Amino acid sequence: MKLLYVITLAEHGGAQAHVRTLLACMREQAELALATSAEGWLTQQARALGVPVYLVPELVQPLSPGKDIRAVHALHQLLRQLKPDLVHLHSSKAGLLGRIAARLAGIPAVFTAHGWAFTEGASANRRRLAIWSERLAAPLATRIISVSGYDTELAGRCRVGHSGQVVTIHNGIPELAGGRTQPDSPSSCRVVMTARFAPPKDQAALIRAVAQVPEIRLTLIGEGELLPAAQALAAELGIQDRVTFLGARSDVPELLCQADVFALISNYEGFPISILEAMRAGLPVIASDVGGVREAVQPGVNGLLVPRADEAALVSALRTLATDEQRRRAMGAASRERFVEEFTDDAMSNAVWGVYLDALLRPPR
Numbered sequence: 001m002k003l004l005y006v007i008t009l010a011e012h013g014g015a016q017a018h019v020r021t022l023l024a025c026m027r028e029q030a031e032l033a034l035a036t037s038a039e040g041w042l043t044q045q046a047r048a049l050g051v052p053v054y055l056v057p058e059l060v061q062p063l064s065p066g067k068d069i070r071a072v073h074a075l076h077q078l079l080r081q082l083k084p085d086l087v088h089l090h091s092s093k094a095g096l097l098g099r100i101a102a103r104l105a106g107i108p109a110v111f112t113a114h115g116w117a118f119t120e121g122a123s124a125n126r127r128r129l130a131i132w133s134e135r136l137a138a139p140l141a142t143r144i145i146s147v148s149g150y151d152t153e154l155a156g157r158c159r160v161g162h163s164g165q166v167v168t169i170h171n172g173i174p175e176l177a178g179g180r181t182q183p184d185s186p187s188s189c190r191v192v193m194t195a196r197f198a199p200p201k202d203q204a205a206l207i208r209a210v211a212q213v214p215e216i217r218l219t220l221i222g223e224g225e226l227l228p229a230a231q232a233l234a235a236e237l238g239i240q241d242r243v244t245f246l247g248a249r250s251d252v253p254e255l256l257c258q259a260d261v262f263a264l265i266s267n268y269e270g271f272p273i274s275i276l277e278a279m280r281a282g283l284p285v286i287a288s289d290v291g292g293v294r295e296a297v298q299p300g301v302n303g304l305l306v307p308r309a310d311e312a313a314l315v316s317a318l319r320t321l322a323t324d325e326q327r328r329r330a331m332g333a334a335s336r337e338r339f340v341e342e343f344t345d346d347a348m349s350n351a352v353w354g355v356y357l358d359a360l361l362r363p364p365r
Helices: 014-026 041-048 065-082 092-105 124-140 149-157 203-210 227-236 252-256 273-280 311-322 325-342 345-361
Strands: 002-007 031-036 053-055 086-090 109-113 143-146 166-168 189-194 216-221 243-247 261-264 285-288 303-306
Touching (some): 002 065, 014 041, 014 345, 031 065, 065 092, 092 109, 109 345, 143 149, 143 345, 149 166, 189 252, 203 311, 261 273, 273 285, 303 311, 311 325
Parallel strands (some): 109 143, 143 166, 189 216, 261 285
């Protein structure tokens, strides 16, 4: 089988990590290629795996009618050149334009929605536009993969895709050797959050909550336009000595193994890979109860969930785990066990391969 993966951006993020995992898992059973708008983390990873990369500069953000038409043409030309058996599309813009190009080329398309743009928590205008565009684009895909049951149910409520077209396949990530490298500190609880400093993430809420729990030392990993404001907030609250900003890092798995608790505070999510990385490291998770997060984090079992934008609940959750080492350890062990049972790369890639085979047997309506 010859497969072409298409994604809008190559910068390091959850969707890109997902595609990288698929490339690593599928390269022994299919001929692969990757198309994206520009060089970045994912193109480096793809080449390291021996996967050829094709750049489509027209595939840029935000929406631009002229560039979008040129992007469809460029993708159509690439499909005619490569002649893949199937194209697998990721991210909203590549998903929309790629489906049009694939239909024009007569090639089956699978689209993975890494969290719908019309999810609860997004603005009303954004939701209306996204629902409208996804309803129009859905018939152009042979199959649509959502990364959580929440997103599959949301697609049904919003009438995106026909019955049986949208399937749920949870994200999965590869196993890593090693584990927790340091014991819990008796004097402080080390909380880590890894995410871009950009919506929908809310590092500011976490910083404000940590200011009220003196037992916590917070490490924030990532870059983005809201980073300077977050740094200023920590200084304003007088906790700059308890909050460490590490920027973008390539050693996130090792850093997770040095933490006691993982936090992900967001206004909306799909099915975050960062939570799976924390579970793999054996960490309890404190997260916003949004999107498909509940499908990974079982409240009271391997973590604690807090309502969106409820900072009082966040303070309570942080204080609960910061002051109870035994509970942290029990939840961390449960996280690790749940990861091994449900969220490995093998489980995900096998399910995706099944969708590929089904898509080739059943042409789009």
